[in-house]
Amino acid sequence: MPDSNAPDPPVADPPVADPPVPDPSGAAxxxxxxxxxEDAILREMQYHPAENVAAARHxxxxxLVIRALLLDxxxxxxxxxxxxxxxxxxxxxxxIEREVDVPAPAEAECRRYYDNNPARFRSADLxxxxxxxxxxxxxxxxxxxxxxxxxxxxxxxxxxxxxxxGELAQAHSACDSRHNDGRLGQLSRGDTVPEMETxxxxxxxxxxxxxxxxTRYGVHxxxxxxxxxxxxxPYEAVAGKVADYLQEASWRRAFRQYxxxxxxxxxxxxxxIAAADSPLVQ
Numbered sequence: 001m002p003d004s005n006a007p008d009p010p011v012a013d014p015p016v017a018d019p020p021v022p023d024p025s026g027a028a029x030x031x032x033x034x035x036x037x038e039d040a041i042l043r044e045m046q047y048h049p050a051e052n053v054a055a056a057r058h059x060x061x062x063x064l065v066i067r068a069l070l071l072d073x074x075x076x077x078x079x080x081x082x083x084x085x086x087x088x089x090x091x092x093x094x095x096i097e098r099e100v101d102v103p104a105p106a107e108a109e110c111r112r113y114y115d116n117n118p119a120r121f122r123s124a125d126l127x128x129x130x131x132x133x134x135x136x137x138x139x140x141x142x143x144x145x146x147x148x149x150x151x152x153x154x155x156x157x158x159x160x161x162x163x164x165x166g167e168l169a170q171a172h173s174a175c176d177s178r179h180n181d182g183r184l185g186q187l188s189r190g191d192t193v194p195e196m197e198t199x200x201x202x203x204x205x206x207x208x209x210x211x212x213x214x215t216r217y218g219v220h221x222x223x224x225x226x227x228x229x230x231x232x233x234p235y236e237a238v239a240g241k242v243a244d245y246l247q248e249a250s251w252r253r254a255f256r257q258y259x260x261x262x263x264x265x266x267x268x269x270x271x272x273i274a275a276a277d278s279p280l281v282q
Contacts, residue, residue, distance in 0.1 A: 029061060029070035029270035036270075040064060064273050069262040070095050082161065100255050105246040113243055114235050121233045121242075124188035127200050128226040131182055135174035140233060147219040151212035154221050158208050165208070165223055182223075193217075200224060204237040 029036040044060035045053075070092045072081055097180070099155040114121060114242030132154060136146035154168055177184055189197060195215040204211065206241030215221040235242075263273045 003121050022045075027061065029065060029268075030192070031065055031268050032072055032266050034068045034072070036061065036068065036073075061271055065263075065273050066259055067092060069259060070267055072266065073262055075098070080155045091097075096255070100251065100258050102247060102250045102254050104252065105243055110239060110242045110246060111235065113246060114238065116234060121235075121238050122230040123233060125201060125230045126188050126228040129168065129184050129200055129226050130184050130186060130214075130223045130225060131168045131175065131196075132221040133175040133217060134172065134174040134219045134221075137218050144214070144219065147214050148214065151219045151221050154212065155208065155212065158221070162206075162208060162223075168221075174275065183225075196220065196222065 028038070029041075041057060041060050041064065044064055045056045048056050048059035048063065050056040050059055067088075071088055074091035074094075074095045077095065077098070077115030079094045080087055132151070134150055136143040136147040140145075150172070154172065157168065158165055160281045173182055175182070184192075187200060189201065192200070192216050196213060199209050199213050199222050203222070205224060207229050208225055209220070209222040213222050259273070
């Protein structure tokens with residue numbers, strides 16, 4: 001049985017291709033007596049992939065401001081020998097471990113979250129499917145039109161003789177699955193492209209797509225052979241994931257509040273930490 005769909009912390013977007021660009025103003029950020037210059041921000045940006053350069057720069061600057069606040073707090077507490085990078089990282093970690101602590105969620109809280117979010121705790125819906133791929137590049141309009149017409153013709157043939165699907169897949173499909181009559185095996189959501197998924201999880205068992213299915217790879221004729229609906233997972237099977245998720249969410253809220261408290265006692269120029277809403281912990 002597939003694993004639970006219990007929520008996990010978000011996964012970062014892939015790195016952007018745009019080269020880092022400096023802040024046109026050239027203004028440095030200051031946190032108390034610490035200066036965060038543009039070079040430091042640009043060096044930090046590589047650790048904060050985002051949708052665009054501006055977002056990556058903002059995330060890098062935000063973390064450097066938070067780090068400066070934590071280092072000042074470490075100095076005030078007499079934690080670590082704040083000097084080289086390794087010492088500073090250890091000091092930051094020590095401050096976080098000492099001052100940001102949240103209790104484990106109670107059993108009743110975990111149970112309540114489970115009961116209120118049933119869709120998150122189900123095994124995945126599954127389909128067994130087959131397809132015929134008529135390959136066509138996204139920017140080749142002539143080939144895509146030709147492939148769409150061919151797919152429509154194949155759908156017409158299959159409407160009269162559905163048992164010929166394997167034969168036609170072997171003869172026409174550009175996918176390696178043609179060697180197995182076009183069969184793709186068992187698929188769950190996320191295993192294929194969204195355009196294909198829309199059809200896979202809406203067709204009935206034994207049904208062939210009534211129209212050609214267009215994706216970035218070309219044009220497909222799709223058949224669903226079997227559907228297996230996901231089932232609710234028992235609380236006992238996901239209790240650990242629920243507890244981990246709730247504790248992580250609670251910790252993030254506590255860390256955000258802690259940073260705002262530190263910022264309230266600090267002199268910060270060049271960056272609005274009060275507007276930051278994503279705790280960046282490395």
